[in-house]
Amino acid sequence: MLKNLVQAILRRADKGHPEPAHSGSAAESERLRRCIAGAADHAAAGEHEAAAELYRESLKMQPQDPRLWCNLGAELDAIGQTGEAERAHRRAIELDPEMADAWYNLARLLQLKIRTAEAENCYRAAAALVDGEGRRPLWLLIYRNWGLLLYNQGRLREALALYREALAEYPEAADLCSNLLLTMQYVETNTQAESYAEHRTYAQRFETPLKRDWRPHANSRESGRRLKVGYFSPDFRDHAVAFFIEPVLAHHDQEQIEVYCYCNHSVPDEVTLRLKSLVAHWRDIDAISDDEAAKRIRDDGIDILVDLAGHTAGGRLQIFARKPAPVQVAWLGYPCTTGLAAMDYRITDAYADRVGASEQYYSEALWRLPDSFDCYRPPRHAPDVGGLPALAQGRITFGSFNNLAKLAPGVRALWARVLLAVPGSRLMLKTVALADTLARQRLIDDFAGFGVDTERLLLVSADAGYLGHLSRYAEVDIGLDPFPYNGVTTSFEAMWMGVPVLTLAGNSFVSRMGVTALSNLGMTELIANTPEEYVAIAARLAGDLDRLAALRAGLRVRMANSPLMNAERFTRNLEAAYRQMWAHWCSARS
Numbered sequence: 001m002l003k004n005l006v007q008a009i010l011r012r013a014d015k016g017h018p019e020p021a022h023s024g025s026a027a028e029s030e031r032l033r034r035c036i037a038g039a040a041d042h043a044a045a046g047e048h049e050a051a052a053e054l055y056r057e058s059l060k061m062q063p064q065d066p067r068l069w070c071n072l073g074a075e076l077d078a079i080g081q082t083g084e085a086e087r088a089h090r091r092a093i094e095l096d097p098e099m100a101d102a103w104y105n106l107a108r109l110l111q112l113k114i115r116t117a118e119a120e121n122c123y124r125a126a127a128a129l130v131d132g133e134g135r136r137p138l139w140l141l142i143y144r145n146w147g148l149l150l151y152n153q154g155r156l157r158e159a160l161a162l163y164r165e166a167l168a169e170y171p172e173a174a175d176l177c178s179n180l181l182l183t184m185q186y187v188e189t190n191t192q193a194e195s196y197a198e199h200r201t202y203a204q205r206f207e208t209p210l211k212r213d214w215r216p217h218a219n220s221r222e223s224g225r226r227l228k229v230g231y232f233s234p235d236f237r238d239h240a241v242a243f244f245i246e247p248v249l250a251h252h253d254q255e256q257i258e259v260y261c262y263c264n265h266s267v268p269d270e271v272t273l274r275l276k277s278l279v280a281h282w283r284d285i286d287a288i289s290d291d292e293a294a295k296r297i298r299d300d301g302i303d304i305l306v307d308l309a310g311h312t313a314g315g316r317l318q319i320f321a322r323k324p325a326p327v328q329v330a331w332l333g334y335p336c337t338t339g340l341a342a343m344d345y346r347i348t349d350a351y352a353d354r355v356g357a358s359e360q361y362y363s364e365a366l367w368r369l370p371d372s373f374d375c376y377r378p379p380r381h382a383p384d385v386g387g388l389p390a391l392a393q394g395r396i397t398f399g400s401f402n403n404l405a406k407l408a409p410g411v412r413a414l415w416a417r418v419l420l421a422v423p424g425s426r427l428m429l430k431t432v433a434l435a436d437t438l439a440r441q442r443l444i445d446d447f448a449g450f451g452v453d454t455e456r457l458l459l460v461s462a463d464a465g466y467l468g469h470l471s472r473y474a475e476v477d478i479g480l481d482p483f484p485y486n487g488v489t490t491s492f493e494a495m496w497m498g499v500p501v502l503t504l505a506g507n508s509f510v511s512r513m514g515v516t517a518l519s520n521l522g523m524t525e526l527i528a529n530t531p532e533e534y535v536a537i538a539a540r541l542a543g544d545l546d547r548l549a550a551l552r553a554g555l556r557v558r559m560a561n562s563p564l565m566n567a568e569r570f571t572r573n574l575e576a577a578y579r580q581m582w583a584h585w586c587s588a589r590s
Contacts, residue, residue: 028061031061032058032061032062035054035055035057035058035061036054036055036058036068038054039051039052039054039055039058039071039075040071042054043071043074043075048075048078048079049075049079051071051075052072052075052076052079052081055068055071055072055075056072059072064095065095066091066092066093066095066096066099066102067092067099069088069089069091069092069095069102070088070089070092070099070101070102070105072088073085073086073087073088073089073092073102073105073106073109074105076088077105077108077109082109082112082113085109086106086109086110089102089105089106089109090106093106098129099129100126100129100130100135100138100142101126101138103122103123103125103126103129104122104123104126104138104141104142106122107119107120107122107123107126107142107145107146108145110122111145111148111149114432114433114435114436114461115436116149116152116153116436116438116439117436117438119149120146120149120150123142123145123146123149124146126138126142127139127142127143127146130142136170139166139169139170140166140170140173140175140176143162143163143165143166143176144175144176144179146162147159147162147163147166147176147179147183148179150162151179151183151186151405152403152404152405152433153404153433153436153438153439153442154403154404154405154406154407154408154433154439154442156183156186156187156405156408157187159179159183160180160183160184160187163176163177163179163180163183164180167180171205172205174202174205174206174317174318177202177205177206178202178311178312178315178317179311180198181195181198181199181202181311181336181339182311182312182334183405184198185335185336185484185485185510186405186406186408186484186485187408187484188408188409188410188483188484190484192358192361192507192508193361195336195337195361195508196337196339196360196361196362196363198339199336199337199338199339199363200339200363201339202311202339203321203338203339203340203341203363206317206318206321207318207321207339207340207341207342210318210321210322211341213322214322214323214342217298217325217326219301219303219326221585221586222586223579223582223583223586223587226255226256226257226258227256227257227258227303227304227578227579227582228258228260228300228301228302228303228304229252229257229258229259229260229302229303229304229305229306229578230259230260230261230262230297230300230302230304230305230306230325231245231249231259231260231261231262231306231308232261232262232264232305232306232307232308232309232316232319232320233245233261233262233263233264233307233308233309233314233333234263234264234265234286234309234312234313234314234315234316235265235308235309235314235333236261236263236265236271236272236275236276237265237267237268237269237271237272238269238270238271239271240488240489241308241309241332241333242271242275242377243376243377243378243379243489243492244332244374244375244376244377245275245308245332246271246274246275246278246377247375247376247377247565247567247570247571248375248567248570248571248574249261249275249278249279250278250567251567251568251570251571252571252575253571253572253575254280256575256579257575257578258280258281259278259279259280259281260279260280260281260282260283260300260302261275261276261279261281261282261283262283262285262293262296262297263282263283263284263285263286264285264286264309264314264316265286265314266284266286266287281300283296283300290316290318290319290322291322293316293319293324294319294322294324295324297319297324297325298324298325302324302325303325303326303327303582304325304326304327304328304329304578304581304582305320305324305325305327305328305329306328306329306330306331307320307328307329307330307331307333307334307338307343308331308332308333309333309334310330310333310334310336310338311334311336311338312333312334315333315334317338317340320338320340320342320343321340321342322342323342326585327344327345327581327582327585328342328343328344328345329343329344329345329346329347329364329367329578329581330343330345330346330347330364331346331347331373332347332373332374335485335509335510335513336508336509336510337361337362337363337364338363338364339363340363340364341363343363343364344364344365344581345364345365345366345367345581346362346364346365346366346367347367347369347373347574347577348366348367348368348369348373348509349368349369349370349371349372349373349516350368351372351512351515351516351519351520352373352509352512352513352515352516353366353368353509353512354512355368357507358507358508358509361508367577367581369570369573369574369577370573371520371563371564371569371570371573372516372517372520372563372564372570373516374488374516374564375563375564375565375566375567375570375571376492376559376564376565377565377567378492378496378559378560378565379466379470379493379496381467382470382496382497383467383470383471383474383497385497385498385552385553385555385556386474386498387549387552388477388545388548388549388552389474389475389476389477390477390542390545390548391545391549394424395424395425395426396422396424396425396426396477396478396542397425397426397427397428397458397475397476397477397478398415398418398419398422398425398426398427398428398476398477398478398479398480398538399427399428399429399430399473399475399476399477399478399479399480399494399499400415400427400428400429400430400479400480400481400482400487400490401429401430401431401469401472401487401490401493401494402431402482402487402490403431403432403433404431404433404434404439405485406482406485406487407429407443407482408482408483408484409446410483411482411483412443412446412447412450413450414504414531414534414535415427415480416447416450416451416452417450417531417535418480418534418535418538418539419447419452419456420450420451420452421535421538421539422538422539422542422543425456425542426456426457426458427447427452427456427457427458427480428458428459428460428472428475428476429443429457429458429459429460430459430460430461430462430463430472431461432461432462433461434459434460434461435461435462440459443457443459444457444459458475460472469493470493470497473493473494473497473498473499474497476494476499477499477542477548477552478499478500478501478502478538478541478542478548479491479494479495479499479500479501479502480501480502480538481501481502481503481504481514483503483504483506483511484506484508484510484511485510485511486503486510486511486512486513486514487501487513487514488513488517491503491513491514491517492517492559492564495517495521495555495556495559496555496556496559497556498551498552498553498555498556499552499555500523500526500541500548500551500552500555501514501517501518501526502526502527502528502534502537502538502541503515503517503518503526503527503528504528504529504530504531504533504534505527505528505529514527515527517564520562520563520564521558521559521562521564522558522562523558525537526541
């Protein structure tokens with residue numbers, strides 16, 4: 001099997017004449033040693049162009065060394081020369097078909113190029129070659145990114161099986177456990193009870209050993225004093241979370257709240273700089289350990305520490321598991337419980353978490369805000385809302401710009417029913433993963449199986465920049481919200497561009513985020529409680545173009561005037577929640 005994989009992938013490699021091994025003088029050998037050492041030093045310092053040049057020099061002296069080709073490929077990839085990088089990795093594999101690092105590097109490169117079938121074969125080859133305790137870091141990287149590949153294609157059951165396989169081998173891999181927990185949220189058959197049990201297993205495995213080191217907090221128990229509130233996130237950057245945390249950071253009452261941000265990413269962008277300008281204290285913690293980060297938070301005297309990531313990429317729940325702050329809160333970034341006993345509260349609302357219906361599935365106490373669990377900052381310089389596309393096209397275009405992981409089999413089946421209920425209608429699906437030929441074909445085949453012709457599907461992978469992304473909504477009449485994992489940012493963007501989004505209400509937070517948004521907009525008529533209602537609402541809306549045009553024309557103003565975008569009101573409600581949480585801690589026995 002492995003031999004066949006090697007042969008198949010190497011068919012794409014450029015074949016050259018065999019090159020003789022280096023057999024120069026002692027001086028040349030020393031020069032080679034210095035080149036390799038210098039390249040490694042430059043690579044460690046992030047000076048990838050300089051490292052690549054030295055690896056090229058090394059290869060002139062030692063052209064048949066697969067390790068040098070592998071390292072050159074990694075440096076070329078780091079500076080964006082992906083074509084040359086691919087050739088370098090293939091050359092390394094040609095010279096040594098059992099080099100797991102080269103297979104892994106090639107897999108990652110192909111994955112980023114959305115050549116997923118090739119990438120998956122490379123991951124499979126790399127995994128088969130890695131053995132021994134010393135290779136554990138590479139083995140975990142392989143499974144982490146292979147699972148992400150499956151997730152991005154919407155192959156959720158395969159991703160879960162892969163994560164479970166990896167965790168059976170290395171149960172201490174906390175990030176793989178978090179990946180499994182996040183992936184579970186997208187699976188239709190996942191129940192709240194099953195999800196809660198898995199999250200508690202995570203806590204038992206990764207939090208329980210840390211509890212013996214919990215120490216009392218010396219924070220002053222004066223309930224009315226100015227509070228130190230810390231926000232942790234890997235997403236203080238051009239990321240969906242920024243749309244919801246920025247209005248809060250901009251509207252905090254500085255006399256009541258002293259804000260700290262703990263940033264867990266290493267490449268700042270324009271959004272990072274903007275967020276940084278809004279707060280008094282900024283801490284970059286991506287390069288320090290969990291112990292060091294917890295100590296820094298404790299030393300800062302944080303009263304309330306808020307996690308904006310949970311089990312998503314870049315999350316560091318084991319910092320929270322060390323209980324560095326007296327009050328710890330989960331909010332915004334993750335749609336389920338963290339599972340941690342150290343997390344005191346979870347911020348939600350009564351639409352997403354109905355009173356009495358879900359408390360038993362959270363390790364945190366639920367704190368329901370009066371209106372919505374989030375507040376949206378619209379995109380700057382968004383295009384104006386145009387006219388209704390159906391009036392010009394003569395037919396309805398439904399749309400969803402959510403990732404493939406959200407398009408579960410039941411979603412595709414229901415959306416097919418919607419299309420069949422509205423003759424001549426089309427469905428536009430837009431996500432980066434649709435650049436992959438196999439992913440596109442799976443969708444086409446699925447809808448064909450439900451009786452929907454290929455011509456009724458508009459499959460788009462990407463647009464030129466964010467402005468192009470928003471402009472694409474000019475072609476969509478009605479947005480369809482997926483389930484069980486509803487859209488959040490995608491739904492807000494659609495509605496800001498005048499596209500009403502209809503949702504199917506479920507039982508859990510993740511499947512009721514659409515209920516929160518539409519309830520706050522006074523558009524509850526777009527909330528379905530059954531699949532049959534979902535189809536009926538879609539057909540009814542599609543059949544009333546005057547109403548649909550009026551909705552489109554007024555939706556941006558409706559959003560702007562709703563609680564969903566009243567940043568000052570939302571932030572006062574959030575601060576009131578913090579104040580009450582703090583008062584509870586102050587009144588508790590030390």
